[in-house]
Amino acid sequence: MTNNFKEFDKNSSDEDSSSSIYNDSSDDDALSDVDPEENEMSEDDTNENKIEEEEDEDEVVKAIKAEKNRPRDHPPTIICDDFIVDISLHPSKNLIAIANIVGDVLLYEYNNEETKLVNTLELHLKACRDIEFDDEGTTLYSTAKDKTIMATDVESGKLKKCYENAHDEPVYRLLNLDQDKIVTGDDGGTVKLWDMRKPDPVFSIKIGEEHVSDMITNDAQKYLVCASGDGVLTSIDLKGSKIYTTSEEYDAELTCLGLFRSDTKLLVASSTGKLYLFNWKEFGLHSDEYIGQKHAIQCMIPITQNIVVTSGEDGILRAAHMFPQRQLGVVGQHRLPVEHLDISHDGQYIASCSHDNDVKFWNISYFESIDSIIDVNQKQNKRRDLSNNLPSSSLKNASDFFSGLV
Numbered sequence: 001m002t003n004n005f006k007e008f009d010k011n012s013s014d015e016d017s018s019s020s021i022y023n024d025s026s027d028d029d030a031l032s033d034v035d036p037e038e039n040e041m042s043e044d045d046t047n048e049n050k051i052e053e054e055e056d057e058d059e060v061v062k063a064i065k066a067e068k069n070r071p072r073d074h075p076p077t078i079i080c081d082d083f084i085v086d087i088s089l090h091p092s093k094n095l096i097a098i099a100n101i102v103g104d105v106l107l108y109e110y111n112n113e114e115t116k117l118v119n120t121l122e123l124h125l126k127a128c129r130d131i132e133f134d135d136e137g138t139t140l141y142s143t144a145k146d147k148t149i150m151a152t153d154v155e156s157g158k159l160k161k162c163y164e165n166a167h168d169e170p171v172y173r174l175l176n177l178d179q180d181k182i183v184t185g186d187d188g189g190t191v192k193l194w195d196m197r198k199p200d201p202v203f204s205i206k207i208g209e210e211h212v213s214d215m216i217t218n219d220a221q222k223y224l225v226c227a228s229g230d231g232v233l234t235s236i237d238l239k240g241s242k243i244y245t246t247s248e249e250y251d252a253e254l255t256c257l258g259l260f261r262s263d264t265k266l267l268v269a270s271s272t273g274k275l276y277l278f279n280w281k282e283f284g285l286h287s288d289e290y291i292g293q294k295h296a297i298q299c300m301i302p303i304t305q306n307i308v309v310t311s312g313e314d315g316i317l318r319a320a321h322m323f324p325q326r327q328l329g330v331v332g333q334h335r336l337p338v339e340h341l342d343i344s345h346d347g348q349y350i351a352s353c354s355h356d357n358d359v360k361f362w363n364i365s366y367f368e369s370i371d372s373i374i375d376v377n378q379k380q381n382k383r384r385d386l387s388n389n390l391p392s393s394s395l396k397n398a399s400d401f402f403s404g405l406v
Contacts, residue, residue: 074349075110078359085128087353089342090154091137096342096351098359099128103144107154110361119157123150130174132182141182143171149184151196161196175215175224177238183224185212191226191236203241207234214256218263218280225283227254227268235283245283250276258300258308260322267308267322269297275310277322290325293318301341301350303367311338315354317362332362 083101090096095118098106103124109116124144131142139160140152147170151161169188176182180196189208192201210229217224223244224236231254233247253271259280260267266278268286273293276286298312303319309331311317315338317331334354341352343364350362 073112074361074363075112075115077361078108078110078115080106080357080359082357083355084339084353084357084359086131086340087342087351087359088131088133088140089344089349089351090133091135092345093137094344095137095154096359097131097133097140098353099131099142101127103128103146105131105140105142105152121152121157123152123159124148126170129170129172132174132176134176135178141174141176143174143184145170147171147186149174149182149194163194166194166201167192172211173213173215175217177217177221183215185215185226187211189228189230191215191224193238193241205236205241205243207236207243207246208232210253213254216257216259216266218259223281223283225257225266227257229253231270233268233278233283247284247286255296255298255312256300258302260302260308261305265322267300267302269300269310269312271296273297298337298339299341301343303343303347303350303364307367309341309350309364311341311352313337317341317350317352319364319367331364332360334358334360 078096078098080098080100082104084098085101086099088097088099094110096108096110098108100106103122103126105121105123105128106117107119107121109118121140123142124146125148126145128142128144131140133140133154138154140154141150142152143149143166147165147167149163149166149171150159152158153160166184167186167188167190169186169190171184171186173185174182175184177193181194182196183191183193185191188206189210189212190204190206191212192204194201207226208228208230212226212228214227215224217238221238224238226234226236228234231250231252233250233254235244235246236242237244250270251272252274254268255271256269258267259265264280266280266283268276268278270276273291273295275290275297277288277290278286293314295313297310300308300310302308306323307319307321307328309317309319315334315336317333317338319328319331320326321328331350332352334352334356336355338352338354341350343350348363348365350364351359352362353359
């Protein structure tokens with residue numbers, strides 16, 4: 001089945017720069033995709049709708065409005081000299097790792113008042129591609145275009161393990177499994193499982209011809225699911241060291257993955273803006289499809305068991321409740337495309353990095369209360385939801401939410 005996955009597409013930033021973004025678009029242009037009949041309402045109709053909205057206002061809207069009246073505290077933006085490739089937030093501390101295009105990793109401590117550079121790790125000879133903290137936060141794994149995989153001690157900054165020429169092609173994606181184990185995927189469609197205590201990979205599997213764009217597994221770690229540039233979702237039996245299933249070929253690159261509902265639901269995003277929902281272990285064909293934004297989705301981060309934040313080519317961070325499917329609003333915005341998202345250890349912040357060489361933090365602690373009061377049987381009211389913007393966003397004109405719909 002196919003649902004309309006509406007997007008919110010207006011300026012939003014944690015700074016005061018929102019008014020300078022997209023200066024070439026006016027309010028009239030932003031409303032071009034809205035039904036003209038909705039804009040030609042009489043005064044009586046308007047007053048009647050206002051009364052209906054007040055009477056029909058649900059608990060979700062009330063929660064959003066209440067949160068908007070509170071100050072949204074978050075760390076200040078980090079501006080870097082070099083292009084930012086990836087970010088990773090520490091699993092137990094207020095520490096963020098930032099990988100850049102020259103092969104270095106910067107470690108920043110953060111709080112609501114400041115961000116402080118505490119270490120610079122000069123690791124790779126070429127651009128970093130992916131970085132991940134291990135579950136304990138004691139080791140930082142990194143990979144790069146130079147085909148190397150490194151494990152670095154976070155406290156001392158000393159190198160613990162290095163695999164040179166780990167792949168025949170530049171490594172594109174890395175995922176930490178558990179202590180001493182990681183998986184990597186390269187530009188040529190090869191996936192390898194590594195045990196840091198061993199000199200060679202545990203196994204190597206070719207899953208396609210294009211790059212491995214993202215990988216994910218659940219707590220059981222029986223299956224590894226891989227998205228790829230050739231539009232195919234491939235699952236690997238980690239214990240059997242073999243391919244488990246291969247999905248149908250989709251019409252665009254599959255870009256990123258997220259788990260929901262106690263790891264029973266897998267959400268897959270694409271370069272066309274579509275989202276596909278799979279049941280876990282049923283990776284051959286999606287169960288639901290959401291058609292929405294016209295821009296590529298490059299990254300997503302699950303916020304709760306039901307809520308996801310996505311971003312990508314247009315630089316806007318959007319929140320949606322998936323069960324039932326309902327758009328919640330704009331979380332924030334960068335001037336340029338967003339590459340990666342991550343969530344802090346306490347669930348209070350999302351961090352996002354963009355092509356503008358910046359990392360921004362968004363306070364999203366209010367999502368827990370919103371998630372708990374969404375009525376699964378409630379019919380969505382588009383007009384009502386138009387006027388309720390998420391508190392982490394500084395959006396001014398709610399009517400522009402629908403400016404970029406397909």
